[in-house]
Amino acid sequence: DSHHDQFLAELMRYLRQPSVAAQNLGMTEMAALAKEQLEARGFNVQILPTDGHPVVYGELGNGPRTLLIYDHYDVQPAEPLDLWESPPFEPTVRNGNLYARGVADNKGDQMCRMQAIEAWLATMGKLPLKIKWVIEGEEEIGSPNLEAFAHKYADLLKADGCLWETGGYNELDQFSLWLGLKGIAYFELRLKTMGIDAHSGNATMLPNPAWRLVWALSTLKDANNRITLDNYWEHVIPPAPDEVALLEKVPFDAEKIKSTYGAKAFINDMDAAAAKRAHYFEPTITICGFESGYTGAGTKTVLPKEAKVKLDFRLVPNLTPELVYDLLRKHLDRRGFSDIEIVRFSAERNARSRADSAVVQAAITAARKIYGADPVIYPLMPGSGPMYPLSDMLGIPAVLAGLSHNGSRAHAPNEHIRLKDYWLGQKFIGEFIRAFAEL
């Protein structure tokens, strides 16, 4: 219908504006466009500065309940461009899908939510609650300024629940809700024992940084994959019974996962139940990269001067990036590895909301109405994201409920959403607002 045509044109305009934070491409223009679109729905909008790209912040409505919405106006870089079937910033409809960089992650959510509110205002009148909307500009570069922003504006951001970006359909194409994310702390361990590489004949006497990293790493996790970092497990709390109960209803196709990655078996030959539980509730320490010395074809008899390893810690309650950094530094120092430098990269704390919170219950109610079935409720998504500063830190329960499906290719070429999900998503947002205001 003509509404859909107009809404789609608006969405395509929103997608046509590049906004790649990592490349500082179109960010000012995109923030202005987000502000304009919120204002077009009557929002009172401010561009709130941070140490990086600013936050676009809007408020609208009044009522006993306040809903915080989180989205981001930045997108992933579009490269490699040659793998796109249509240009990333020229939104294109093919076979009922809309292709564009950022349509799934997460400009589609934003415009869908704005248009749902517009429809509410046009048909129902005033909003039954207050909406506070944070659209940040640095999600795809790790939200380095979001925690400081949330601290600074903690009073402004007070709310009863938070609707998070992204989410949508699981791998069985069931509409799903996710109630949290794992935390992450990413480090690079660096060791340089010499100013220049030496001939390996000197390995009798000159220190080898690759060996030292191997020895240090081998004290962090044993060959049974058990993390052995000093004082680590005393900070880890097991999932709550209701989280475990939720997970039992979540689908998990162990054979499909193994065949997707071409893995013969899970770690320690875990069965599906153990792997599923580990996947959602266990913390990890992962070697994402290791580099030292000669890595080309054949041989080079070299004693390398330096070695580097990239380590990704995924965090569950109550591990935090600061804590694991501190534990790691002390663990290494205690074993004589003070020469190993730890460089800190991304750090995001874990976030978990409970299924009995109003915002989750409202999402369940709305999902039943719109999608005709109980949504699948995941206690968390096993990835990481900047949810903590706007949820657990401020005491606001949050839920991920979005438009993506399992093949949406967020972060990859040919990112897309299915248009039918977009129109259903608008109806979902309307029902969600109603339910959250009434519950």
Add this chain to the structure above:
Amino acid sequence: DSHHDQFLAELMRYLRQPSVAAQNLGMTEMAALAKEQLEARGFNVQILPTDGHPVVYGELGNGPRTLLIYDHYDVQPAEPLDLWESPPFEPTVRNGNLYARGVADNKGDQMCRMQAIEAWLATMGKLPLKIKWVIEGEEEIGSPNLEAFAHKYADLLKADGCLWETGGYNELDQFSLWLGLKGIAYFELRLKTMGIDAHSGNATMLPNPAWRLVWALSTLKDANNRITLDNYWEHVIPPAPDEVALLEKVPFDAEKIKSTYGAKAFINDMDAAAAKRAHYFEPTITICGFESGYTGAGTKTVLPKEAKVKLDFRLVPNLTPELVYDLLRKHLDRRGFSDIEIVRFSAERNARSRADSAVVQAAITAARKIYGADPVIYPLMPGSGPMYPLSDMLGIPAVLAGLSHNGSRAHAPNEHIRLKDYWLGQKFIGEFIRAFAEL
């Protein structure tokens, strides 16, 4: 004098012929030139085929003693060409040095030895011993066919002593003799746990090949640098008292070594005496390279599908490449690391001759006469080379006595020898032949 001019012209012709085995460049022409030059001195020469480049083999003279000489007609690749001050295959004299690829390693030795024999024949008449000369064509690519050659021609090669290629002056510019080499076994450990890289969020359940290599490696050597490979030390025999006594007279400038490489300290803070002893007599296992996952700038949350490590084992008696491969395979299998593939590269056995052998005593006698001082006698060179098949394997004591000085830059751009060493070297060869025939 005119002899020197003619000899130098001959040497330069020998150097002008490229002969890079790794690039299969000029090998046939060089073998023919070596044959021609030996024949010009009256040698009976055969081109003996191998599975690779052939061996040029010559015989001349008769006497109670037989001397085996080992040289190689192949040279290292000349690259990087832009770092040469004069082209590598255009021999050039500058400041009393002769620059050319292969002049130090080891065409200079060959021509020096041939011309010394020519001078003997011209001035003294017949040789007082039989010379058997092996000039191989694959030394710079690891002599993959030399052991099979030596087995096949074991009877032909029978001799009382062997004059090895290279050697010359130590870092204090003292004329030196080396009585052996360490062995080497170079392996690549490879592990692939998945067909594709995974997102690191899956590290909860999917196996990480980098961790598995770290765990496997950590069982090979402990953090005190002690090799812990199963059943390894029972094969290692300590140096003989006379070898230890020789080493005591060898110079070792610990502070200079540390400052050359920019190392703060030796492994385990060894003092100079401990480092020296370790350097000459200890075996090693060295990580020469480690590669897995993402190694660029910043972060990538990846669970790598594969990992590779390059390991260099330096061998002392009675470790052999076959033995350490077998020990390593069993050690890994015993610990559940059968999934780690071991790819074998270079393998050379250690070789050691004793100072009281006739060939070493002849070299000492000749050195005293020509260089006016006792040579420094190293029980071995801490590097590796293809000495074993022509020495220990055939029961022939061998000595390294050559033309290189500490700055000769073998294998590097601007390889050179000092011409004064070349002319002294000719005299040394004459005295050595006399002494070896008479001793």
